[in-house]
Amino acid sequence: xxxxxxxxxxxxxxxxxxxxxxxxxxxxxxxxxxxxxxxxxxxxxxxxxxxxxxxxxxxxxxxxxxxxxxxxxxxxxxxxxxxxxxxxxxxxxxxxxxxxxxxxxxxxxxxxxxxxxxxxxxxxxxxxxxxxxxxxxxxxxxxxxxxxxxxxxxxxxxxxxxxxxxxxxxxxxxxxxxxxxxxxxxxxxxxxxxxxxxxxxxxxxxxxxxxxxxxxxxxxxxxxxxxxxxxxxxxxxxxxxxxxxxxxxxxxxxxxxxxxxxxxxxx
Amino acid sequence: xxxxxxxxxxxxxxxxxxxxxxxxxxxxxxxxxxxxxxxxxxxxxxxxxxxxxxxxxxxxxxxxxxxxxxxxxxxxxxxxxxxxxxxxxxxxxxxxxxxxxxxxxxxxxxxxxxxxxxxxxxxxxxxxxxxxxxxxxxxxxxxxxxxxxxxxxxxxxxxxxxxxxxxxxxxxxxxxxxxxxxxxxxxxxxxxxxxxxxxxxxxxxxxxxxxxxxxxxxxxxxxxxxxx
Amino acid sequence: xxxxxxxxxxxxxxxxxxxxxxxxxxxxxxxxxxxxxxxxxxxxxxxxx
Numbered sequence: 001x002x003x004x005x006x007x008x009x010x011x012x013x014x015x016x017x018x019x020x021x022x023x024x025x026x027x028x029x030x031x032x033x034x035x036x037x038x039x040x041x042x043x044x045x046x047x048x049x050x051x052x053x054x055x056x057x058x059x060x061x062x063x064x065x066x067x068x069x070x071x072x073x074x075x076x077x078x079x080x081x082x083x084x085x086x087x088x089x090x091x092x093x094x095x096x097x098x099x100x101x102x103x104x105x106x107x108x109x110x111x112x113x114x115x116x117x118x119x120x121x122x123x124x125x126x127x128x129x130x131x132x133x134x135x136x137x138x139x140x141x142x143x144x145x146x147x148x149x150x151x152x153x154x155x156x157x158x159x160x161x162x163x164x165x166x167x168x169x170x171x172x173x174x175x176x177x178x179x180x181x182x183x184x185x186x187x188x189x190x191x192x193x194x195x196x197x198x199x200x201x202x203x204x205x206x207x208x209x210x211x212x213x214x215x216x217x218x219x220x221x222x223x224x225x226x227x228x229x230x231x232x233x234x235x236x237x238x239x240x241x242x243x244x245x246x247x248x249x250x251x252x253x254x255x256x257x258x259x260x261x262x263x264x265x266x267x
Numbered sequence: 268x269x270x271x272x273x274x275x276x277x278x279x280x281x282x283x284x285x286x287x288x289x290x291x292x293x294x295x296x297x298x299x300x301x302x303x304x305x306x307x308x309x310x311x312x313x314x315x316x317x318x319x320x321x322x323x324x325x326x327x328x329x330x331x332x333x334x335x336x337x338x339x340x341x342x343x344x345x346x347x348x349x350x351x352x353x354x355x356x357x358x359x360x361x362x363x364x365x366x367x368x369x370x371x372x373x374x375x376x377x378x379x380x381x382x383x384x385x386x387x388x389x390x391x392x393x394x395x396x397x398x399x400x401x402x403x404x405x406x407x408x409x410x411x412x413x414x415x416x417x418x419x420x421x422x423x424x425x426x427x428x429x430x431x432x433x434x435x436x437x438x439x440x441x442x443x444x445x446x447x448x449x450x451x452x453x454x455x456x457x458x459x460x461x462x463x464x465x466x467x468x469x470x471x472x473x474x475x476x477x478x479x480x481x482x483x484x485x486x487x488x489x490x491x492x493x494x495x
Numbered sequence: 496x497x498x499x500x501x502x503x504x505x506x507x508x509x510x511x512x513x514x515x516x517x518x519x520x521x522x523x524x525x526x527x528x529x530x531x532x533x534x535x536x537x538x539x540x541x542x543x544x
Binding site: 056062108112119120219222224227234243248 | 499527
């Protein structure tokens with residue numbers, strides 16, 4: 001078994017995962033805050049104004065990373081949902097659900113900032129073109145996933161159902177991506193191409209954007225891992241390692257045996 | 268297990284569902300059509316009877332109506348089976364669950380989608396649609412209503428675990444049906460204004476081709492999650 | 496049209512929404528552990544009475 005497979009299997013154990021997340025959380029948040037500060041100061045203060053749009057292009061440093069994250073997080077949810085359904089790995093179920101709120105947040109940010117960017121540049125807050133409409137649909141899909149998870153009683157079934165919904169909802173992602181190619185649209189077509197290495201944005205404007213792209217991914221990591229830890233604590237609350245964390249005496253270690261109020265779930 | 272047993276099982280399930288839907292509960296069988304008729308009537312009442320405007324939006328109105336009417340009968344696809352325990356039987360009977368799910372989707376389409384497809388042009392005539400657009404409307408509905416049934420059935424299977432799932436089911440299904448709505452109405456719009464509807468129609472066909480093998484699998488997975 | 500109000504509003508939305516998310520993600524931990532302690536204390540009392 002190679003190192004990655006071994007690591008993957010170890011991560012499936014809740015206490016190992018919890019410790020892993022606990023170790024990396026500060027770095028993720030710190031990195032996100034640092035990169036955000038650098039990128040936004042750079043983009044806000046130092047990048048030259050766009051010759052066509054003027055200063056409002058600076059909204060790009062918020063809007064574009066948020067839009068990228070909206071799609072990326074949904075993709076992560078669909079993948080972990082797939083793993084959860086096929087292999088019934090509890091942590092995969094948890095990661096899927098833990099990612100949903102951040103994803104919805106980024107989607108809402110993308111829609112709101114896009115709208116605010118559109119007003120000074122296109123003259124309108126909203127237009128029913130392919131990309132805006134399909135991003136709005138994405139927001140509804142996020143709400144659907146969260147709503148479905150909260151509506152089913154059994155937590156593990158709820159997570160798997162929500163995971164399946166995010167797999168079904170993946171069909172929307174190509175529609176978002178290619179909508180600017182399929183339809184004549186007000187929205188700007190893609191001007192950044194990481195794979196080909198050529199972009200139609202000037203380098204001095206591009207760097208803050210790339211830094212924000214990394215920063216938002218780090219923040220997503222922090223947020224999802226934090227929520228995942230909470231969910232792990234909740235679902236494993238009868239187990240010894242959680243009781244130890246909470247500073248409680250372990251089951252059977254006190255003089256009078258304490259009957260746990262909850263039966264620990266079988267994995 | 269004899270060869271052809273899965274198909275036989277699926278056909279048997281289809282037969283039972285159609286019998287229940289179209290004969291035993293035949294009073295309810297017309298509900299989707301009546302609902303569509305009423306909703307289609309609401310639009311001229313709300314928007315005003317100006318013929319030119321209505322004719323322009325007729326295709327869109329018919330599509331919205333079809334999507335909503337199709338939604339209404341979705342809860343019933345698995346509710347009855349879940350209540351009397353048949354769903355668990357289907358999941359454990361040893362036949363491929365995807366085929367059985369496909370049979371349920373087909374039953375929903377025959378009971379709801381197909382009548383709506385046939386009634387669509389009539390509703391459109393009522394609203395004064397361009398004559399030239401009617402064949403396109405028919406074709407678009409023919410391609411789109413199976414998609415609505417298939418995606419809807421997947422969501423119905425996901426929510427069958429809950430008691431009062433009505434509103435949530437609608438919230439889950441509608442975002443997924445929006446692409447069908449966009450392409451379907453887009454095709455009719457293109458045909459009404461003298462353009463070429465083949466691009467949206469081809470997208471619908473592509474969606475159908477993708478959904479036919481995948482949706483029953485998704486639906487089966489959803490049933491398994493609910494009954495596990 | 497002055498662009499700056501739109502720019503400020505966008506940046507503000509970005510930070511406000513993500514701070515709300517951060518509070519939701521990181522804030523529940525202490526409450527959860529306290530809740531566990533509370534539950535354990537109730538069990539103790541119930542088993543001792």
